Amino acid sequence: SVVDEAEDDDAIFADLPPVFQGYPAEHVRNGIARAWASSDAHQADAEQAFMVADLSEVLRQFERWQQCLPGIEPFYAIKCNPEPLVIRLLAALGTGFDCASHGEIQQVLEVGNVDPTRIIFANPCKAISFIRHSARAGVHKMTFDNMDELHKIARGHPGAELVIRILTDDSKSLCRLGLKFGAPLVTVPPLLAKAKELGLNVIGVSFHVGSGCYDSNAFADAVMRARMAFDMGKEAGYDFNFLDVGGGFEHANFECTAAVLSVALDKYFPNRENLKIIAEPGRFFVSTAFTLATNIIARRAAPGEDRGATVTPPEGEKEQQPKVMYYINDGVYGSFNCIMFDHQVLHPYVLTNGRSFAPVVPHKDKTVAGVVLESSSVWGPTCDSIDCVSPITQLPSNLQVDDWLGWENMGAYTICAASQFNGFQTVQVIYTSGVGEDSVKVRKALRRLAAATGTGVPAEDDF
Ligand code: PLP
Numbered sequence: 228s229v230v231d232e233a234e235d236d237d238a239i240f241a242d243l244p245p246v247f248q249g250y251p252a253e254h255v256r257n258g259i260a261r262a263w264a265s266s267d268a269h270q271a272d273a274e275q276a277f278m279v280a281d282l283s284e285v286l287r288q289f290e291r292w293q294q295c296l297p298g299i300e301p302f303y304a305i306k307c308n309p310e311p312l313v314i315r316l317l318a319a320l321g322t323g324f325d326c327a328s329h330g331e332i333q334q335v336l337e338v339g340n341v342d343p344t345r346i347i348f349a350n351p352c353k354a355i356s357f358i359r360h361s362a363r364a365g366v367h368k369m370t371f372d373n374m375d376e377l378h379k380i381a382r383g384h385p386g387a388e389l390v391i392r393i394l395t396d397d398s399k400s401l402c403r404l405g406l407k408f409g410a411p412l413v414t415v416p417p418l419l420a421k422a423k424e425l426g427l428n429v430i431g432v433s434f435h436v437g438s439g440c441y442d443s444n445a446f447a448d449a450v451m452r453a454r455m456a457f458d459m460g461k462e463a464g465y466d467f468n469f470l471d472v473g474g475g476f477e478h479a480n481f482e483c484t485a486a487v488l489s490v491a492l493d494k495y496f497p498n499r500e501n502l503k504i505i506a507e508p509g510r511f512f513v514s515t516a517f518t519l520a521t522n523i524i525a526r527r528a529a530p531g532e533d534r535g536a537t538v539t540p541p542e543g544e545k546e547q548q549p550k551v552m553y554y555i556n557d558g559v560y561g562s563f564n565c566i567m568f569d570h571q572v573l574h575p576y577v578l579t580n581g582r583s584f585a586p587v588v589p590h591k592d593k594t595v596a597g598v599v600l601e602s603s604s605v606w607g608p609t610c611d612s613i614d615c616v617s618p619i620t621q622l623p624s625n626l627q628v629d630d631w632l633g634w635e636n637m638g639a640y641t642i643c644a645a646s647q648f649n650g651f652q653t654v655q656v657i658y659t660s661g662v663g664e665d666s667v668k669v670r671k672a673l674r675r676l677a678a679a680t681g682t683g684v685p686a687e688d689d690f
Contacts, residue, residue: 246312246673247659249666252281255659256520256633257578274522274629276557276654278637282316282669283661284516288478289320292508295485298492300505302347304474305331307509307639308517312658314338316669317512319676325349325474325507329357332366339680343367347471349433349507351376351392351408358383370433370471372410374421381425389429390471391418393456395449400437400475401570409434415456419463431469431503432456438640439510439569440475443484449473450491457496470496470504476511478636510639517638519562519654520578523630524608525554549604549619555632558607558614560648562641566616569640574620575605578631598623605632609649 247255256279292301302323305314309331314324318338323345326332332348335341343365348357351372361369362384369384370392371377380387394409410418422429432453436445453470460467476484496502529549557563565571580598600621607614622632645653660669 246282246670247657248670249662250659251662252279252284252518252659255279255657256518274524274556275652276519276521276555276562278562278642278654278656279518279520280310280312280638280656280658281516281518281661282312282658283665285313285316285512286320286661286665286669286672288512288515289317289322291481292511295482296488296506298499298504299472299488300503301512302345302349302471302505302507303512304349304507304509305335306643308513308641309334309643310656312673313513313516315676316672319672323347323505325509326366329354329360332361332364336364338676339682340676347390347505347507349390349392349471353379355379355383358387362386368430368469371418372408374418377418377421377425377427381427385425385427387428388469389422389427390431390433390469391415391429391456391460392433392435393452395434395436395452396445397435397437397440399440399442399445401439401441403437404435405437412452412455412459415459416463419460419465423463423465429460429463429465429467431467431471432460433471433473433507435473435507436475438475439477440484441477441480443480443487445475446472446484446488447491450488450495454495468501468503470502472504472506474507474509474511476506476508478511478515481511513638514636515638517636517641517656519557519634519637519641521555521557521575521632521634523553523626523628523632524556526626526628527552529604549602551601551603551622551624551626553603553605553622553626553632554608555605555616556608556651557654558609558616558651560607560609560611560614561645561651562637562654563607563616564644564646565637565640568644573617573634575617575622575632575634577623577626578633580623580630581625581627598625600624608651611649 300323302325303317304325306327314335315338318341324335324341325347326335327350332346335346346366348361348366348369351370358379367388368390369387370390371380372392392409394405394411397403397405419429434449434453436449457467529552559566601624602619603622604619605617607616642653647653660666
């Protein structure tokens with residue numbers, strides 16, 4: 228079977244987590260779901276939720292980045308998804324990394340081939356011990372947005388290459404980071420004057436338009452503000468040569484955002500000979516690469532409208548009431564924490580239906596292959612009523628306990644913030660390298676890294 232053959236191939240990946248080579252994510256997910264759902268041998272694990280990570284999708288996003296934004300070096304924001312194989316692959320492909328803590332810096336450096344100059348410590352409010360650790364680790368680039376931070380850096384890492392994080396308009400983004408970080412432009416001159424007084428080296432400007440930015444124009448506005456901050460730098464006696472355009476890049480509007488950003492850079496930074504431009508994309512690289520498979524562990528008829536009051540359906544769907552409540556084995560305390568922290572609205576598709584393998588059922592269709600869909604709600608496994616994954620969604624009326632539901636685009640801000648509340652385990656990740664040419668590229672990149680760092684697969688192995 229697909230699964231058996233793939234498992235044999237895993238042996239060559241030695242100390243790496245298993246990678247199913249040359250198989251589409253679809254096959255791995257479905258093959259395993261089927262195996263787990265039907266095999267007596269796996270009975271103990273038969274209902275464990277799991278993620279399938281398609282590394283070839285990370286590769287494709289990287290290539291898409293290179294194609295659309297060739298002059299901007301991506302520094303992957305590992306907070307978004309610090310899965311070891313994602314970091315290894317991106318390190319092998321040559322990205323830099325945006326780290327927010329001592330722990331994240333350690334994790335990236337442990338890969339073995341990432342020079343500390345490829346890391347930016349992009350947290351404007353850092354513990355002094357983290358600043359000192361960064362100095363010892365050789366990580367010099369770090370952001371700031373307030374006076375106290377300058378004093379701490381002067382004490383802990385006076386040789387740092389500082390980047391002033393400015394406030395930009397984040398009102399069109401899923402997560403408004405400006406509520407917490409970013410120096411308003413009026414505060415930039417006094418901050419730079421203080422930095423000068425303390426003898427600190429400020430090399431440039433950064434911003435973040437907010438995570439999950441659906442308004443490409445936010446980038447143009449931010450670049451304009453960055454230009455103003457550059458000019459303020461000149462006034463303060465600095466000669467900035469570094470611009471960090473942050474994260475916020477979305478899969479859905481990436482080409483548009485890249486075009487808007489490129490035009491703005493041409494307009495406000497026409498002479499880029501001595502300018503290094505980086506970005507801190509997180510979700511763009513990983514969101515679409517991860518799919519979650521969950522098992523229906525319980526189901527019951529929905530109570531009357533009055534008792535369904537904790538369910539708040541999205542706008543426009545208020546008139547519908549779910550008829551059936553499904554309980555699955557991952558919830559908002561686990562991978563679905565993205566509903567709380569990342570403001571996601573999610574709908575499942577059907578992996579098995581009536582315990583047999585099902586074609587993908589888009590949730591918007593009313594019937595699929597003669598099966599009636601009905602309004603349903605999907606809940607996580609904990610004893611908390613806030614643990615609602617999908618307040619209203621359309622699912623086939625013949626779904627049963629033990630059927631499997633799939634959830635796409637689960638790579639960003641999911642596993643990394645999952646808890647074990649109520650004693651539920653966080654999900655296992657199963658990797659695939661994808662199919663065809665992309666799969667070969669992924670495996671080659673990982674092999675190159677392994678050869679360079681002396682970890683993982685043998686150097687002489689050749690594809
Ligand atoms: N950079 C910083 C400083 C962040 O705080 C974040 C997300 O919170 C990112 C980059 C990544 O943002 P995104 O995943 O939207 O690209």
